[in-house]
Amino acid sequence: MDEFFSGVDKSNLSRGEILQKEDSSKGQEAAQIGRGNELSETSSPRTLPPSYFISATYDGKRRRAAIKLYEPLSRRIYTWYDTSGHMPYCYTNIPPEELEKIERLIKHPGFDHLETLELYDALLDRKVKVTKVVAKDPLAIGGLPRGCIRDIIPEEYPKVFGDKREVKVWEAAIKYYQCYIYDRGLAPGMVYEVKDGELLPLWYEKHEKNVKRLLEEHFKDEPEDLYKYVEMWARLLEYPAPDFRRVAVDIEVFSPWVEATGLLRVPDPREAEYQIICVSFVDSEGLKRVLLLKREDVKEGLLDLPPNVLVEFYNSERDLISAVFRTISDYPFVITFNGDDFDLRYLFHRAERLGFNRDEIPIELGRNICLLKYGVHIDLYRFFGNRSIQIYAFSQKYRNTTLDEVAQALLGKAKLEITKPISELTYGELARYCLRDSEITFELTSFNDDLVMKLLLALTRISRMPMEDVSRQGVSRWIRSFMQYEHRRRGMLIPNKEDIIAVKGKTATKAIIKGKKYKGAIVVEPKSGVHFNVAVMDFQSLYPSIIKVHNLGYQSILCPHPECRDNKVPDTPHWVCKKKRALESALIGSLRDLRVRWYKPKAKDKGLPKELRNWYSVIQSALKVILNASYGVFGAETFDLYCPPVAEATAAIGRNVITRTIDKARELGIEVLYGDTDSLFLKNPTESQIEALSEWAEKELQLELDVDKVYRYTVLSSRKKNYLGVLLDGSIDVKGLTGKKRHIPLLIKKAFDEMDKRLSQVKTPADFDEALKDIRKIVRDSYMKLKRREWDDLNELAFEVVLGKAPRAYHKTTPQHVKAAIILEEKGEELKAGDTIRFVKVVREPRVKPVKMASDVEIDVDEYIKYLRSTFEQVLDALGLEFDEIIGLTRLEQFM
């Protein structure tokens, strides 16, 4: 195992040097370096106590990688610059003697030199000779508008040599700082020190022992070739998090009425036309500050802020902005909600407008991002907007990524409501409003014991990316990054997407859904009705497990070896390599094992101290986010290691697994009521039946099949992906039923929730009679409420549907919510993709109207009754009830 390094470049550090000092003795030293010391702005520190690697960039002036380190005792950021002379490069298949004849390459100002080396080409399972083209600066490789190396080589080669061979360039699109991280085997998020000007990884004996014990106690029977990967991940993930010193910022900008539209103008951060009138800060030490601009004709009013809030008035906007810049430059971490697109961008352009020099502005503007010269900017809007984070880390608790909605869902705290435009608030109102935004922005990083900061740190470690990038990019980038890292570590050529597609691009199955690339999972036809005592068994992380057990990856699927061709994937003509473990299989498999065998149980272990348990729970949800996407990325064209047969094989094996398990269950005499992808609903199984099935899966499939939950009873509708289940503790799961969908009118949803509540009280089959009576009443009451037009408010009748695109972009059809949206646009409202349209159904064409423009009398009650009927019928048919009979319609009347 020794040839495997633990994720950090060990060439600089032998085992004997492991530091054993614990933090207490380091305090003063760190503080001295920190205080009043401008090291971070001017030069690389010569020495630095243990510090967390937070971020990496390329410093254009110094022409080298710059690493930001967070020293947790002085609580400052230090920037260390590369000393190794590492340079940007890419690879090509053209030999140096030929490249030397390409003048445009050799004379390119960014060109440095050529090297030759051998790399492993996993697609062909053989070594390849490549030429490394080394450049003086990263832009020369890829990114210069007038010819960069990665374009010049394929452009010029045919001109110089005629078209005699296929020209290839590899690894030219990897960001330089990522390249630096990979090549030096660095571990973002982990602890380093600087000694004699060199960056050294730091390992504490305690930490090493902890990892060793974890491995020995829980991974003894791990496949040998995965063991070292589990070790790598465990080293990264076991190490504790620092305390993050940070400040949340929010700004308010004067925005005038526009007479023509009667609407408020939304300030454009790229113009920064209007004054910044208020800025607030909330920091991790509990400091709250509000900076206000003195303006004429502002009603003074009472400030009336809590006594612990510092209020500062500024006579000039310039002074205010200077103060803001000083604060921003004081904190290692600056938190905003949409600061990339608004707050920091506005500050930047506003400062420019007011005559600040670039070097007086601590913000670095990117095309879509704003970074900081000193510290690290985390834009929570980006992070919470990440679909995977939203779904898997926060289980869909919020829908729209607005500060208000996220805060309400996660903190139970809302923005302050204001009824006047920002510009008309008194100082007190403005200060309170602005401060509240900073408060909740900060709390979004502090709730649940700093969950979000820790999650970011964990993802930084897994992905091998700077924290700034992790917080802004999607899960496929995280996965790509740690896979690229592994290529470099193993001396593998990172294939181009086209290379993979050319050799292994074809899928062989037919998707059920038109337009999809391959067949997916199986959904078992449900046995509709009420069933008591239902155990739901499921395979733990089925797809990642399949990728592990069946060795799936771009190199192993359809591998070049004739002797592997008999290792078939069921239901497909594909085969899988028997000789070498694919990189993806190893990385995903080991992450899966670590999550299932270590982090998940530890997160639930009540015997552990709360803080430790909390850390385990953070790690397990970080792993969940990554594992849940780990199969999908192979079927996503945007993924750099896109390989559709890998995704197809995963799904095909999944189908094979679930069908065989159903057969086995029936063979064991268990009735299977329903199943979806990786789960089985079993009716009243005995302990021993469950055990037998689980053991069979372990032995025959090498997969873990466990009881996930037990329902006191379930109500299965006849439709797939639609059911309701009451757990033993009385809590209720409602899946897929219209009654729980977000877009339906509140009036219908409330009636449905009432029914849920009533159903959750049912304990035995005998209780059902009473419950059914009550449910009939619930249905009848809501029907009568509609029929008699007795709703409290039109809002109760609003459908809320999200625009998938701008209203004008619907060309094929015009759905109802788009009709309503168009009416709103005619009134001057601007609508875009992602906006929610609230509308009601009315009698007159076009049958819909935006809620705010409709009145009670025009509501088309029959449409609502139809909707009520179809919503309830999904459950009623399983309960043996009929909607029409309940509301008192006779058979005959139905046809009238």
Add this chain to the structure above:
DNA sequence: GCGGACTGCTTACCT
């Protein structure tokens, strides 16, 4: 000219 059968589009959900 109109209704029913059908397909396609769109959204929201499940795993």
Add this chain to the structure above:
DNA sequence: ACAGGTAAGCAGTCCGCG
């Protein structure tokens, strides 16, 4: 900018109907 599968409602089209 991770995948495919399912349900529902509605828009739009085609066809038959003396």
